[in-house]
Amino acid sequence: MPSGWGWGQMTFVELIEISRSCEAKRRTYLVIILCALALIFAISVAEFSGFSLSGKARELVDFDDFYIAGQLVWRGEIDKAYRFATMSEMQKAISGTEFFLPWTYPPQFDLLVAPLALLPLAMAYALFVSATLGAYLLTLRRIGGTNFVSALIVMCPAILITIKCGQNGFLTGTLIGLACLGLQANSAWAGLPLGLMIVKPHLAIGFALYTLVTRRWGTAIVAAATVLATSVIATVLLGASVWTAVFDGAKEARIFLEQGFYPLHRMISTYAVLRSLQAPAFVAMAAQICVALGALGVIAFASRRLNVRQSLGVTAIASLLISPYAYDYDLPILGIGFAFLLPDLVCQGSERERLSLYCLAIFVGIFGVAQAEQLPDAARNSVGAAPLSLAGLALAAMLALSCRILLRKDEPRLEGISAISSSTV
DSSP: OOTTOOGGGSOHHHHHHGGGTOHHHHHHHHHHHHHHHHHHHHHHHHHHTTOOSSSSOOOOOHHHHHHHHHHHHHTTOGGGGGSHHHHHHHHHHHHSSOOOOOOOOOHHHHHHHGGGGGSOHHHHHHHHHHHHHHHHHHHHHHHHGGGHHHHHHHHHHHHHHHHHHTOSHHHHHHHHHHHHHHHHTTOGGGHHHHHHGGGSGGGSHHHHHHHHHTTOHHHHHHHHHHHHHHHHHHHHHHOTHHHHHHHHHHHHHHHHHHTTOSOGGGBOSHHHHHHHTTOOHHHHHHHHHHHHHHHHHHHHHHHHHSOHHHHHHHHHHHHTTSOTTOBGGGTHHHHHHHHHHHHHHHHHSOHHHHHHHHHHHHHHHHHHHHHHHTSOGGGTTOTTOOOOOOHHHHHHHHHHHHHHHHTOOSOOOOHHHHHHHHTOO
16 A cells, blocks of 8 residues: 555545455455444344334334234235235234335235244344345345445445335345346346246336347246246135235225325335425326336347446346336345446546446435434324435436446546555555
8 A cells, every 4th residue: 555545535436446456445344334234233123122222112114014914924814914904003003103004015925924924023024134135245246246345335325224124125136136147147047036026026127128128038938937836826825815905905006106195205216206396196107107118218228239247237227217116225226236337337437427326326325214314203104294305316317327438438437446556455
């Protein structure tokens, strides 16, 4: 290391990227990040166990919904989860307060959460989050290589959010990452994790298009077979009536979305942006459809013009722009896209462009929670709470800027790399 070079003398971009070429700092960053994640995880487990550092009663989060749905599976009453009136009563019985946590998952996810209900709540949370987070980090490391820690830094806010609410973002991020690795290796078995994305099908639309545009027919067949097989299993175990409940729940969800009941500040869609700005529902949905079509167009274009690694990264980012229902806890998929694109973004993007991308990624992850902290305690997770939502704009800007860098025909910009290389330990 050159004399006088220290942590305080690095720019924000260098602080993130130096781990690519400096193994010592990569290890240091990783230890710090993992310790922070472990601390937040431990606090969350304690809260699920009934301990509260703040002295306040714990608010219900998404994992509580998973646990309730799992209990309903064993009672043979999973259809009640898809009716907001009955689900909200069960939530209120636990917390004593009304929460807006509707259940709209496919029956396959009902089967996934059912075993969790056999464990005490805190143990179930710890098992689900630790297993899915571990799988996600391993997948991200496999994709990122020397860029793993850099991707992890910018994804930290989204990862912390997902830990706190116990959502399935690590699961979907892992499935998308495994599908990408399979597609990169030209393996038809990429269709297995892609088919398992039936647990959140709206996040897999972009990859379904990518598979068709690139004529990965083997992958498409395996994915379709996986969806069919899991649907048959769910029907046999839960009964055919579960599908009627699912469709009825989807109708309720559409009404709730139109009426602005969803926590728009936690959503990362164009629809949420416009609705939070008081635009009519039909205007916001029209804009969402246009953005979704644009994102699908970008995926089709990238699959033809970019190499496999680049096109997979673009598809991962673009897939988050398609559905109006995307949330900040779905952002682990963004980390997969970043891990694929970072080698080219660092080599071809200017320092200002890379700074913009890193700041936008952090902003997307942290903005919703920052908005939620401004709400009174009684308004959080309640019906009708709708502060400003801007994450959808930031996500679209990230996609546009990434494509601009990747399509650049000039020689790679290396000014950032030279500074990093000079500080290699």
